[in-house]
Structure formats: structure tokens, C-alpha cells
Amino acid sequence: MGGGEWRRVVVGVSGSPGSLAALRRAAREARRDDAELLVVLAWEPPGGDLAHGRSICPLPVADLRRDAGSRLLAALDTAFGDAGPGVPYRGLVVRGSAGRALVETADRSDDLLVVGAGWRGRVCRALFPSVARYCLAHAVCPVLALPPSPLYRELASVRRRVGLRLPLDARELTEGRP
Incomplete structure (x- = not known):
């Protein structure tokens, strides 16, 4: 889709190889379409909000958010180094599940949502829902799900x-x- 059809390209990052590949691809799509790049890192307290609230000595939420911000900056640095993605971009640290955070950020029909779809075994699929599948099922915009490297x-x-x-x-x- 050339010629500025997308106004924003939204990509989820976690630091995994699949999310870094998605980040690089999202930057290419944003450059090609003269779009803004929104880089989203979703985070939740260890064990989730319920466990965090019931913990005897919970970690401060501000520290958890700061750690998530550091992971976002590390992912950008790993993917692009000092040069950056080469397009206007914003980093967003969002509290919540990754799939929901991405779908809520890519809330315009003319957005493009880019996610990495990693190899997952049966056990992993059963225990951890697929972010890519969630996005494909719930997004109001086109979703580009990148397969993992061979x-x-x-x-x-x-x-x-x-x-x-x-x-x-x-x-x-x-x-x-x-």
C-alpha cells in the first residue's frame, strides 16, 4: 500500500527476536507510506494485577513502569542503534495485556498493526494466549503478522x-x- 494510505503504523515490542523483526518491518512500512510509527510495549505486574495487589511486599508500580520504558528503549536500540528508525516515531508504554494494548492503540481503520508471530508449541499455546491471534481477531485495522525466521x-x-x-x-x- 503506497502513497500514504496508512497514517500510523503500530507495532508491539517485547525484545524478543520476533518483535524486533516486526519493529524493523513496521519502520519500513512507515517509511514507505510516510506514516508515523507507534512503538508499543505492554506490561503487567508480575503475576498480574490481582497477585500484585495481594502481595505482601509488592514492587512499586512506578519502578515496574520505568523498567518497561527501559525495555522499550533497549528494543529500539537493538533494532536500529543510534540512527533510529528513520521515521517520526513515538514509544508508548502501556499497562495491560499485549494484545489488548495493541488493539486499543491501533484503533483507527487506516492504521496498520504489525506483530511478530513466533513458533509456539502446544504447551506454550495452552498457557499463554497468542498476541498475534488476539490482534487478528479484534483489530479494526489491517494486521501484518510476521512469521518467525526459519x-x-x-x-x-x-x-x-x-x-x-x-x-x-x-x-x-x-x-x-x-
Whole structure:
């Protein structure tokens, strides 16, 4: 969609490889369409609001919000370095679940919402709802869900082997690669 069809490109970041890829893609879309980039990091207290409120010694909300802001700045720095995304942008730290925060931020029909859709096993899908699926089901604007890099599965396999202290031959990592 060229020629400024989108006025805003909204992207969710968490610092994960998938969210960083989504952030870089969102910046490209914003440059192409001469749009503003809204970078959103959603946060919740550990265990959620209910557990936080009932905690004997809860962490101060201001500290949690400041930590979320630091994670947002770290994600921007990791994705773009000192050069920045190359488009006008705003960073937003939103208290709440990621899917809801993104859908509520991308609330215009002419927005574009960009999310990373990572590989998720059955257990992970059962315990943690997919942000991408939530956004696809609830957004009032177009949603661009980026699939994970093909290398992501290989990296996860290496992590599992290392974590289980299984033998790993580094030559296996380069087989079939130019």
C-alpha cells in the first residue's frame, strides 16, 4: 500500500527476536507510506494485577513502569542503534495485556498493526494466549503478522540440546548453508 494510505503504523515490542523483526518491518512500512510509527510495549505486574495487589511486599508500580520504558528503549536500540528508525516515531508504554494494548492503540481503520508471530508449541499455546491471534481477531485495522525466521526453530533446538547437556557438533549448524 503506497502513497500514504496508512497514517500510523503500530507495532508491539517485547525484545524478543520476533518483535524486533516486526519493529524493523513496521519502520519500513512507515517509511514507505510516510506514516508515523507507534512503538508499543505492554506490561503487567508480575503475576498480574490481582497477585500484585495481594502481595505482601509488592514492587512499586512506578519502578515496574520505568523498567518497561527501559525495555522499550533497549528494543529500539537493538533494532536500529543510534540512527533510529528513520521515521517520526513515538514509544508508548502501556499497562495491560499485549494484545489488548495493541488493539486499543491501533484503533483507527487506516492504521496498520504489525506483530511478530513466533513458533509456539502446544504447551506454550495452552498457557499463554497468542498476541498475534488476539490482534487478528479484534483489530479494526489491517494486521501484518510476521512469521518467525526459519532459523528460529534451529536456534531453539540448539538451546534445548545445550540446556539438556546433549552433545552438539557445531558442523551440524552449518550443513546445507552457503
